[in-house]
Amino acid sequence: MTIDHDVLVLGAGLAGMRAALEAAREGADVAIVTKVHPIRSHSSAAQGGINAALGEGDSWESHAFDTIKGSDYLADQDAVEVMCREAPADIVEFEHMGVIFYRNEDGKLGTRAFGGASQARTYFVGDITGQALLVTLYDQILKAGVKVYEEWFATTLYVENGACRGLVALEMITGELHLVRAKAVIDAAGGLGRVFEPSTNALICTGDGYALAYRAGAPLMDMEMVQYHPTTLAGSGFLMSEAARGEGAYLLNSEGERFMKRYAPNKMELAARDVCSRSEVTEIAEGRGIDGNVLLDCRHLGADVILKKLPQIHEMALDYVGLDMIKDPIPVRPGMHYQMGGVKTDATGATRLQGLYAAGEVACVSVHGGNRLGANSLLDTIVFGRRSGKASAAYVKGVAGSRGGENVLHAEQARMQELLARPYTGETHARLRLELATMMDKHCGVYRNEAGLTEALKRLSGLKARYEKIAVGDKSRIFNQALTFALEVGFMLDCADAIVRSALERKESRGAQSRTDYPERNDAEWLKHILITYRTGKEPELSYAPVTITQWKPEARSY
Amino acid sequence: MQFTIEVGRYNPEGNYDERAVAGKPYPPPWDKASPRRYQTYTVDLPAHAVVLDALIAIREYQDESLAVRCACRSAICGSCAMWVNGHAHLACKSKLTTFTKDGKTRVEAPPSMPVIRDLVADMTPFWEKHHAVKPWLEAKQPEPPPMEEYRVPNAAMEELIQEVSCISCGACLMDCESFAVNPDFLGPQALAQAYRYAGDPRDAETKERLGAYSGPGGIWDCTHCYECVTQCPKGVAPLEQILKLRRLAVDAGFTNNAGTRHADAFADSVKHSGRLNELTLLPRSVGFFNILDQLKTLPSAFNMIRAGKLPPLIHKSIPGVQRIKNIFARVGGRFK
Numbered sequence: 001m002t003i004d005h006d007v008l009v010l011g012a013g014l015a016g017m018r019a020a021l022e023a024a025r026e027g028a029d030v031a032i033v034t035k036v037h038p039i040r041s042h043s044s045a046a047q048g049g050i051n052a053a054l055g056e057g058d059s060w061e062s063h064a065f066d067t068i069k070g071s072d073y074l075a076d077q078d079a080v081e082v083m084c085r086e087a088p089a090d091i092v093e094f095e096h097m098g099v100i101f102y103r104n105e106d107g108k109l110g111t112r113a114f115g116g117a118s119q120a121r122t123y124f125v126g127d128i129t130g131q132a133l134l135v136t137l138y139d140q141i142l143k144a145g146v147k148v149y150e151e152w153f154a155t156t157l158y159v160e161n162g163a164c165r166g167l168v169a170l171e172m173i174t175g176e177l178h179l180v181r182a183k184a185v186i187d188a189a190g191g192l193g194r195v196f197e198p199s200t201n202a203l204i205c206t207g208d209g210y211a212l213a214y215r216a217g218a219p220l221m222d223m224e225m226v227q228y229h230p231t232t233l234a235g236s237g238f239l240m241s242e243a244a245r246g247e248g249a250y251l252l253n254s255e256g257e258r259f260m261k262r263y264a265p266n267k268m269e270l271a272a273r274d275v276c277s278r279s280e281v282t283e284i285a286e287g288r289g290i291d292g293n294v295l296l297d298c299r300h301l302g303a304d305v306i307l308k309k310l311p312q313i314h315e316m317a318l319d320y321v322g323l324d325m326i327k328d329p330i331p332v333r334p335g336m337h338y339q340m341g342g343v344k345t346d347a348t349g350a351t352r353l354q355g356l357y358a359a360g361e362v363a364c365v366s367v368h369g370g371n372r373l374g375a376n377s378l379l380d381t382i383v384f385g386r387r388s389g390k391a392s393a394a395y396v397k398g399v400a401g402s403r404g405g406e407n408v409l410h411a412e413q414a415r416m417q418e419l420l421a422r423p424y425t426g427e428t429h430a431r432l433r434l435e436l437a438t439m440m441d442k443h444c445g446v447y448r449n450e451a452g453l454t455e456a457l458k459r460l461s462g463l464k465a466r467y468e469k470i471a472v473g474d475k476s477r478i479f480n481q482a483l484t485f486a487l488e489v490g491f492m493l494d495c496a497d498a499i500v501r502s503a504l505e506r507k508e509s510r511g512a513q514s515r516t517d518y519p520e521r522n523d524a525e526w527l528k529h530i531l532i533t534y535r536t537g538k539e540p541e542l543s544y545a546p547v548t549i550t551q552w553k554p555e556a557r558s559y
Numbered sequence: 560m561q562f563t564i565e566v567g568r569y570n571p572e573g574n575y576d577e578r579a580v581a582g583k584p585y586p587p588p589w590d591k592a593s594p595r596r597y598q599t600y601t602v603d604l605p606a607h608a609v610v611l612d613a614l615i616a617i618r619e620y621q622d623e624s625l626a627v628r629c630a631c632r633s634a635i636c637g638s639c640a641m642w643v644n645g646h647a648h649l650a651c652k653s654k655l656t657t658f659t660k661d662g663k664t665r666v667e668a669p670p671s672m673p674v675i676r677d678l679v680a681d682m683t684p685f686w687e688k689h690h691a692v693k694p695w696l697e698a699k700q701p702e703p704p705p706m707e708e709y710r711v712p713n714a715a716m717e718e719l720i721q722e723v724s725c726i727s728c729g730a731c732l733m734d735c736e737s738f739a740v741n742p743d744f745l746g747p748q749a750l751a752q753a754y755r756y757a758g759d760p761r762d763a764e765t766k767e768r769l770g771a772y773s774g775p776g777g778i779w780d781c782t783h784c785y786e787c788v789t790q791c792p793k794g795v796a797p798l799e800q801i802l803k804l805r806r807l808a809v810d811a812g813f814t815n816n817a818g819t820r821h822a823d824a825f826a827d828s829v830k831h832s833g834r835l836n837e838l839t840l841l842p843r844s845v846g847f848f849n850i851l852d853q854l855k856t857l858p859s860a861f862n863m864i865r866a867g868k869l870p871p872l873i874h875k876s877i878p879g880v881q882r883i884k885n886i887f888a889r890v891g892g893r894f895k
């Protein structure tokens with residue numbers, strides 16, 4: 001089947017749905033393609049909250065400074081300015097749409113403290129903020145009547161004459177491939193957590209959006225900047241929200257000591273994420289961990305605070321490690337959490353590939369630079385989701401729809417048939433994925449060095465060769481997940497490759513990139529972005545882009 | 560620990576693959592005549608593992624053809640509601656040790672929904688019901704200026720957290736007894752969301768909503784079976800929200816419907832005689848002059864007579880009925 005729309009949004013998380021809503025408001029014929037029902041998108045997992053300088057005594061400048069300092073000065077300051085200036089209006093808009101944000105005594109929006117922030121400026125709904133925003137936005141999409149192609153899995157972007165003109169997607173329920181043409185595509189396909197093990201991310205966060213855009217020719221930026229969250233649950237890697245520390249929880253080592261006093265004497269547990277994660281790894285490496293974990297202690301907060309403000313993580317600890325936070329400290333360790341880098345865009349969401357926009361975790365504007373502050377990512381999704389929706393709707397007014405693309409559809413059909421017909425070789429999606437992800441954690445995790453990264457590159461080329469022989473253990477058409485998992489592993493390999501090459505290139509330590517062989521930040525040489533561009537049949541090309549500095553000159557970063 | 564999982568399989572195409580994956584053999588070819596059947600797997604997992612861990616282990620290392628929706632693995636995304644030992648649960652929140660019965664755990668798609676494949680149910684009825692209650696805020700006018708929020712007490716927001724906690728997993732609807740016999744019933748999840756908006760002080764259409772929810776398939780069609788309260792993994796307790804809606808609807812004057820008349824007839828009868836007069840309950844519920852609907856109930860009335868279940872023709876009061884009248888007087892409200 002071939003379908004036409006003005007604007008096609010890939011992904012129905014917060015970024016995708018916000019983009020679709022805005023494009024619809026601008027009068028564009030807009031549709032969404034998503035591999036899971038919108039409500040299942042990973043945005044629902046965001047617990048802690050969303051930042052905005054909305055309260056009295058707060059200012060966008062203060063929010064911007066915290067963000068830029070948090071980014072280790074790698075964020076583009078003009079983009080940060082856009083985000084922080086527009087944040088208050090976006091939060092209030094969500095309130096008007098019906099989000100039941102927490103209130104203070106005056107009945108106005110109330111806040112909680114979050115890591116790396118000089119003011120309490122995080123707005124929240126219990127510890128289900130992401131879910132509350134996502135459901136509200138989904139309901140707005142229903143109200144606006146936006147067309148959603150649900151459980152459609154995008155396999156490739158359709159590029160014609162140097163412009164993105166749509167995509168090909170697999171309809172899971174029928175097993176049919178469709179060509180969806182559009183004058184503009186917004187890539188909002190979310191993160192890539194599954195490239196690492198452990199990760200706080202859902203099983204569906206497989207980096208599809210990065211790889212699709214990258215293969216289509218849009219460069220990726222800051223890919224080496226992978227955030228490890230300091231408090232993920234032992235075993236499963238589930239996130240124990242920063243909200244716990246925001247409410248005053250302690251991090252303890254095996255000696256019962258609040259070890260953050262050695263690493264961030266002022267902010268203690270509320271130092272930025274990269275700082276906390278490194279401190280934990282050091283504690284554990286020096287023998288003060290407990291089975292590879294440290295402890296998150298909430299006992300002194302009392303049952304009331306825990307049950308009212310942190311009910312979800314309380315429940316998770318009970319369900320998945322059998323511990324009651326009211327009475328016991330919880331074992332936690334750093335786990336992969338967020339990808340700061342992504343498809344390079346400007347502040348309207350436009351990528352360097354004409355007709356392709358990107359927003360949300362998959363995009364890199366760059367507002368997070370070397371390290372994202374807690375509660376800034378939800379903000380990123382709604383501010384730049386809205387902006388890309390608006391910009392794409394304006395762009396399509398001057399563009400005629402494509403009438404081609406059948407060749408791309410046929411090529412994809414042939415590719416799927418080949419994959420399905422491939423004989424059993426012993427290579428499965430599960431094995432390849434797990435090997436890849438544990439390898440990435442080992443060589444490209446919290447601490448990195450040249451030897452490890454070179455090894456990672458070597459292992460990656462081995463995995464890629466094996467991927468060419470991957471077999472799909474399900475031959476059905478209807479709901480063939482083995483097929484989509486196999487495609488996802490292909491996407492993840494591309495993401496991993498871009499991450500490792502960028503990490504190897506950056507010969508300094510900044511933000512989430514901690515090189516033991518280059519332990520210092522080096523502004524003279526590396527105050528710049530690394531871009532990586534895909535080239536068919538050749539090694540990818542690395543290039544640089546300057547960091548935009550407006551009013552905040554780089555300083556040493558201490559908490 | 561070893562766990563035995565019995566999985567309800569269904570593939571409309573009926574072509575399961577026989578090839579060995581990762582050294583382990585696939586199950587024998589399917590009996591194509593009966594597309595749905597149970598297949599047993601054994602998995603080795605830690606003692607605290609959940610049903611979803613087992614399904615993922617099967618899918619990854621034993622049988623790639625097993626279809627199951629899941630994403631977050633931590634009871635947030637709502638993907639993995641299915642029948643576990645005959646009731647709707649989230650697979651990712653159901654501990655294997657708790658759900659092992661007679662040495663095994665049985666999982667299958669809920670029989671109350673159409674099945675697409677294996678454990679993947681067609682959730683269309685669920686989403687249609689959600690959409691049908693108009694689950695969005697109709698902003699109260701005047702809307703505050705763009706940079707100002709509605710001023711509402713935190714308590715009013717906190718009161719709605721219970722409904723907002725719904726992850727749309729569908730477990731409640733899958734086991735709802737009223738939905739099982741009446742596919743048009745809006746169902747527990749949708750009605751809980753209905754309350755979420757009707758109970759929001761910022762909503763302008765509370766009254767219209769209550770009117771719409773009082774119609775056929777609405778709040779009065781719930782039979783109080785309590786399944787939704789028991790099965791909901793997030794404590795949404797949809798029945799409680801339905802009862803809140805009923806109270807609001809009656810207070811708003813939406814009493815001209817079978818549900819309210821039934822409740823009134825019930826209360827009246829108990830108030831006057833201390834017991835239920837089943838002979839007048841039915842005509843009063845459907846309406847005294849609604850002869851057509853009354854006639855429709857005749858067949859079941861005859862069945863009752865045949866089974867000797869006819870209520871006494873002369874309805875007597877219980878001793879001490881005055882004390883019951885006093886209770887009604889104390890409660891007050893509509894029943895004074």
Ligand SMILES: Cc1cc2nc3c(=O)[nH]c(=O)nc-3n(C[C@H](O)[C@H](O)[C@H](O)COP(=O)(O)OP(=O)(O)OC[C@H]3O[C@@H](n4cnc5c(N)ncnc54)[C@H](O)[C@@H]3O)c2cc1C
Pocket residue numbers: 010011012013014015016033034035036037038041042043044045046047048049050129130152153154155188189190191200201202208209239337338359360361362374375376377378379381
């Ligand atoms: C556990 C956890 C807690 C977090 N807490 C916070 C917090 O408190 N505050 C904060 O600011 N941030 C938080 N974050 C980060 C934040 O939640 C995410 O970065 C953000 O929600 C990403 O939103 P998104 O719209 O970009 O992508 P997602 O919500 O992940 O949506 C991606 C969409 O793309 C679709 N998709 C992907 N691939 C394909 C394909 N091939 N074909 C079709 N569709 C596809 C998916 O179906 C999905 O709809 C948290 C993250 C995690 C993991």
Ligand code: SF4
Pocket residue numbers: 731734735736737738746747780781782783784785786787788797798801
């Ligand atoms: S209590 Fe009512 S809504 Fe809930 S499951 Fe039973 S019939 Fe359905």
Ligand code: SF4
Pocket residue numbers: 724725726727728729730731732747748751790791792793794795796797
């Ligand atoms: S009310 Fe509970 S059981 Fe029903 S859909 Fe929502 S979370 Fe699931």
Ligand code: FES
Pocket residue numbers: 611628629630631632633634635636637638639640649650651652
């Ligand atoms: S996998 Fe998300 S709710 Fe079970």
